[in-house]
Amino acid sequence: MRRSILASALLLCVSMPLQAASPTTIPDAALTTAATLRQQALADDTGWKITESLTTEVGPRLAGSQADARAVAWAQAKFKELGFDKVWTEPVTFPRWERRSEHAQVLGEHAQSLVVTALGGSAGGTIEGEIVRFPDLAALQAAPAGSLTGKIAFVDFQMHKKRDGGDYRYGGGIRGRGPSEAIKKGAIGFLMRSAGTTPHRVVNTGMTRYEEGLTPIPAAAMSIPDADQLERLLALGPVKVRLALDCGWDGEATSYNVIGEITGRSKPKEIVLTGGHLDSWDLGTGAIDDAAGVGIAMAAAHLVAQQHPARTLRVVAFANEEQGLYGGRAYAKAHASEIKQHVIAAESDFGAGHVYAFNSNAPASAKGAIEAIAGALKPLDVAYTPDQGDPESDIGAMAQLGMTWAWLGHDGTDYFDLHHNADDTLDKIDPKDLAQNVAAYAVFLYLASEAKGDFGSAPKAAGSEKGAH
Incomplete structure (x- = not known):
């Protein structure tokens, strides 16, 4: 009798289809708000003011230098000035290299x-x-x-x-x-x-x-x-x-990942992550690499905060990306147990050229939501490119652990005219392009926060290539 019942149960399990994940969607009301937010961001100069502040008040920020320490203090103060309700630091230690x-x-x-x-x-x-x-x-x-x-x-x-x-x-x-x-x-x-x-x-x-x-x-x-x-x-x-x-x-030096949060109104434990790296090389003032990324991330989250997003927005000004992704790796080590809470992430670390493309490695269950975000980005002349992109530098370590990423592709045609050299200064940034970047990231952050359902972040199984960078 027991054998018959067990066999019937096994047959039932085999014959029943696996339940598919519920599709993730973007509410119509959120799309309407995103359109307003998009126009507001295009007319806003917060991203420019942040980028100008970092490159002027701190200047070049070689990891482990006194200027690097000033940049950490600057980032903490800037997050507070912009209204982030939680601001903290996490230590990042690395070998110190000096140019004389x-x-x-x-x-x-x-x-x-x-x-x-x-x-x-x-x-x-x-x-x-x-x-x-x-x-x-x-x-x-x-x-x-x-x-x-x-x-x-x-x-x-x-x-x-x-x-x-x-x-x-x-x-x-x-x-x-x-x-x-x-x-x-x-x-x-x-x-x-x-x-x-x-x-x-x-x-x-x-x-x-x-x-x-x-x-x-x-x-x-x-x-x-x-x-x-x-x-x-x-x-x-x-x-x-x-x-x-x-x-x-x-010897060694210790710097810090500086983290600012806008707490979500209804899903405060779920995180939409963005950021850029705080350090730079010492020859220019690190404007495109990566003061612009820090400015874009801070400004976008600041603008979205005014819409009281459902999920928490977390912005990280990462330490010492230039010498070996130390900040990104330290963040992944500290938050490895929180992959599922990091619903989706996108980083800005390829200058401030026009954002021309968008993609994500989100699973099929979230394809509708990703396409809706792509549609909201289209008026910014951003194309949906399902076969392109990857997680940018500092979020790569979390992506390797299973966090879902999105990619907002910057036009890098002229990026290597400035990258890591003395010409990487504020005057090379086009304020209109920078505002378009802020608008694109603001739309993404807001709609990702408001999405009904998740984007597939989950601890990666051994041998999986999800999120590889």
């Missing part, structure tokens, strides 16, 4: 200076050696072992402008892996054409890392005009260069 001075000189018959900057994480030192040019990283990797003994490797890859910044995977890859490859071939130093696209005589810095077991060598980038000059000099014959970098690691 940098020089390069062509020696011999054609003696002249070269405009260079140390790569973040570079070893210091003064070296002299003959230049050996490689057109790309693959050519350096293919060089015979020992072929660069006593010489300086020069990787001469030129990035090209693209709306999605696609060439950065190559330029950034050279910066990250090039010095280690040069060491393996016997080089005493490393130079690269800037990972950028500007014709100006400014240099793009950024992090490099040396593989474990290798003795670090001085590593620097040079401006694009100087790389062109070096290429012409090499056409005349052998070129010897002196490279002098005074930089290096100096």
Whole structure:
């Protein structure tokens, strides 16, 4: 009898279809409010004022520096000024790297200076050696072992402008892996054409890392005009260069993720997350990277707060993104048990160019809501692009744990004219584009907060690729 009952129960379980998740929807009233909010944001200059404040009152904010500490205090005060009802900090500890001075000189018959900057994480030192040019990283990797003994490797890859910044995977890859490859071939130093696209005589810095077991060598980038000059000099014959970098690691530093919240009216424990990173490189004032992102996130949440959103809006000014996503990783470690509460997230860390595309990795049950958000973004000239996008830098660690992300794609055609160099200053930001960014993020934050149902955030099963970045 028992066996018969158990068999019948098992048969019933097998024959019953799995219950599908209820579809997530956006109420019509919320869409109407979003249209009003969209127009309000386009006419509002809060995003500009925040970005101006950070770049002017603090300026460049190298992680671990005194300016970085001032930026943390600035962010706390700004959140309070904007009316966020909860403001707090979470510590982020990392190795401290310092830049002190940098020089390069062509020696011999054609003696002249070269405009260079140390790569973040570079070893210091003064070296002299003959230049050996490689057109790309693959050519350096293919060089015979020992072929660069006593010489300086020069990787001469030129990035090209693209709306999605696609060439950065190559330029950034050279910066990250090039010095280690040069060491393996016997080089005493490393130079690269800037990972950028500007014709100006400014240099793009950024992090490099040396593989474990290798003795670090001085590593620097040079401006694009100087790389062109070096290429012409090499056409005349052998070129010897002196490279002098005074930089290096100096213990540990602790900075902070600065977090501001607007508590939700009816679902206060459910979080819609956004933000940007507070630190910057030290050559410019970190306007597009990423004061604009901080300004966009703070301003958008501030405007949405006036509509009393259902879910809590959380904005994070992340610490030390530039040197290794330390703030994003620390946030993910601290909040790993709260993936489901983080309903959806979108970050701004690709400048302040016009937002032209929108997408999310939300599951099929939330497709209707995502399409409704896309429809509300369309009047801002934002297209729905279901096959594009990913979580941006600092929210990537939470996305890897299973948090659902959305992507608002910025036009990056000119981004690498400014990225990590001395031209990254406030005057390069178009106030109208910045307002359009704030409007797009405000629409997203508000509608995500008001959605009926969830967007699929859940702790990721082992081996899943959901949210991979």
